[in-house]
Amino acid sequence: MDSAAIDAVVDDQWSLLGAAGAWLTGEERIELIRIARNDATHVDVGLPVRTAATAVAHHSATITADAVDDVESRGVQREQYVEIVGVVSRVVAIDTFERGLGRGPRNIPAPRPGEPSRSVVAAARRRAGWVPTVGAIGPPTALTAVPAEASAQESLHAVLYLSYPEMADLHAQRGLTRAQMELVASRVSYLNHCLF
Amino acid sequence: MLRASAHATGESIALRAITDRAVAPLLTAGDELLAFVDALLSHHDDLGAASAALTEVAGPDAVVRAAAVAGNFQMMNRLVDATGVPIGASLRAIAGDLGLG
Numbered sequence: 001m002d003s004a005a006i007d008a009v010v011d012d013q014w015s016l017l018g019a020a021g022a023w024l025t026g027e028e029r030i031e032l033i034r035i036a037r038n039d040a041t042h043v044d045v046g047l048p049v050r051t052a053a054t055a056v057a058h059h060s061a062t063i064t065a066d067a068v069d070d071v072e073s074r075g076v077q078r079e080q081y082v083e084i085v086g087v088v089s090r091v092v093a094i095d096t097f098e099r100g101l102g103r104g105p106r107n108i109p110a111p112r113p114g115e116p117s118r119s120v121v122a123a124a125r126r127r128a129g130w131v132p133t134v135g136a137i138g139p140p141t142a143l144t145a146v147p148a149e150a151s152a153q154e155s156l157h158a159v160l161y162l163s164y165p166e167m168a169d170l171h172a173q174r175g176l177t178r179a180q181m182e183l184v185a186s187r188v189s190y191l192n193h194c195l196f
Numbered sequence: 197m198l199r200a201s202a203h204a205t206g207e208s209i210a211l212r213a214i215t216d217r218a219v220a221p222l223l224t225a226g227d228e229l230l231a232f233v234d235a236l237l238s239h240h241d242d243l244g245a246a247s248a249a250l251t252e253v254a255g256p257d258a259v260v261r262a263a264a265v266a267g268n269f270q271m272m273n274r275l276v277d278a279t280g281v282p283i284g285a286s287l288r289a290i291a292g293d294l295g296l297g
Contacts, residue, residue, distance in 0.1 A: 003260045060277040068280070085278045093271035100236050100263020102247065130280030139272055142279040153275065160268035167197075170204035175261030176229075176254070179207045182198035183223055184265045186214045187233045194273035195283045 003101060009159040010094055013152055017087060018109035022119055022146045023080035024049075026111035029087050033108055036091040048074035052081055056088040061193035068130045079120065079145045082131050086149030090156055097160065121145055139196070140164055161185075225254040232262050237270075 017033060018026045024045075031043040035050060036057040045053075052071045055063050071081060095105050121134060124145040129137035134144040143150040154164065161181065162172055172178045189196055202209040202223065213221035213230065221227060228250040235246040250259050275281075 002257070006260070006264055056274050056278045060274040063278050065280060068278075082279070085275060089271040089274040089278075092274060093267040095267075096236065096270045097263050097267035099243070100232075100247075100266060101260065102244065128280070128282050130278075137279065137281055139276055139281060142275050142281055153271065156271065157268055160264040160271075170197075170201040175257035176265070177205060177207065177224075178201040179198060179205055179209060179223055180225060180229060180254075180258075181261065181265045182201050183209070183214070183221060183226055183229055184233055184262050185269045186198050187230050188237065188266050188269040189273055190214050191233070191237050192270070192273040192277075194277055196273055196276045196281070 006097070006159050009155060010097070013090060013156055014094060014106055015109055016152070017091070019112040020114035020116050021083050021087070021148060023077065023083045023116050024087070025116060026114065029083075030108055030111055032084060032087045033091050036088050037095065037105065046075070048076045049080075049084060052076060052084050053088050056085050057092060065130050078126075078131050079124075082143055082146045083149055085131075086143050086146065086153055090152060093156060093160065121147065225250065225258065228253050229258075229262055232259070233266055236263065236266055 017029050019029075020026050021029055024032075027043050028045050028049070031041070031045050032053050034040065034042060035053040048071050055067065068081065072078060076084075098105060121132075121144065123134045124132035126132050127137055129142065131137075131142065132145040133141045135141050140154070141150070143153050157163070158166075162174070166172055170178050174181070176184070198209060199211060207224070208222040209226075210219050210222045213219040213226065217230060217234075221230060228246070232246040232250045235243040247259050250262060
């Protein structure tokens with residue numbers, strides 16, 4: 001898969017960041033891009049949302065269960081927090097990819113009109129993790145309380161790295177051998193102080 | 197996954213290289229990949245030079261894939277840390293081997 005194929009998926013995902021999600025408006029989601037980039041504030045998303053987004057973008061390894069409880073106690077529903085995690089983590093992924101290719105950051109997408117659906121997934125429950133999930137919590141299910149976020153994350157994961165089914169293939173090659181890809185992944189995790 | 201994939205393909209890998217840049221990773225283009233990741237995430241080092249060095253030993257597709265995989269794990273690290281995904285026993289054991297955790 002070449003960069004043009006990756007770009008096609010990233011183009012779609014980037015554009016959708018400007019559309020209303022399940023819990024945030026398009027303008028609020030765009031503000032999360034600015035927070036992830038440490039850019040100047042344009043929209044007042046409220047301190048709890050800003051606090052959560054800043055933590056996810058800039059010091060996620062320090063987030064604790066108490067911190068997530070605190071954000072919730074200040075009015076950020078768990079599902080809304082899940083959307084914040086999804087949007088911010090994708091922005092960081094895409095910005096990293098662009099920088100790796102020697103390109104500048106993408107322009108902020110245009111906000112689209114519309115209100116959040118606020119739809120709740122009845123099957124999502126708190127289990128071992130800090131957010132509700134459909135089934136046991138793990139990397140593939142962590143965002144399943146907000147299906148659009150889980151879907152976007154899975155699509156981006158598949159194009160940047162491997163799809164979840166492809167991960168079982170230890171001989172997979174995409175420009176790098178599987179072991180070379182894992183070396184990159186491991187070093188990124190180490191630098192992020194993440195045990196994953 | 198690193199240890200398993202290297203074992204499956206018969207490649208050599210020194211896991212300590214992940215946490216100690218003085219250790220040679222042994223993997224083909226391993227040094228260049230690690231230097232590229234360090235430059236990419238630090239925002240300070242010379243990313244252009246690291247990219248050129250990786251291209252020299254592994255070709256331009258390697259740079260595209262290294263940037264993509266790095267981006268993916270920037271996402272996944274944040275996702276698991278922010279949602280409280282439990283770390284399994286096997287990962288804890290590996291982290292212990294590497295002096296982490």
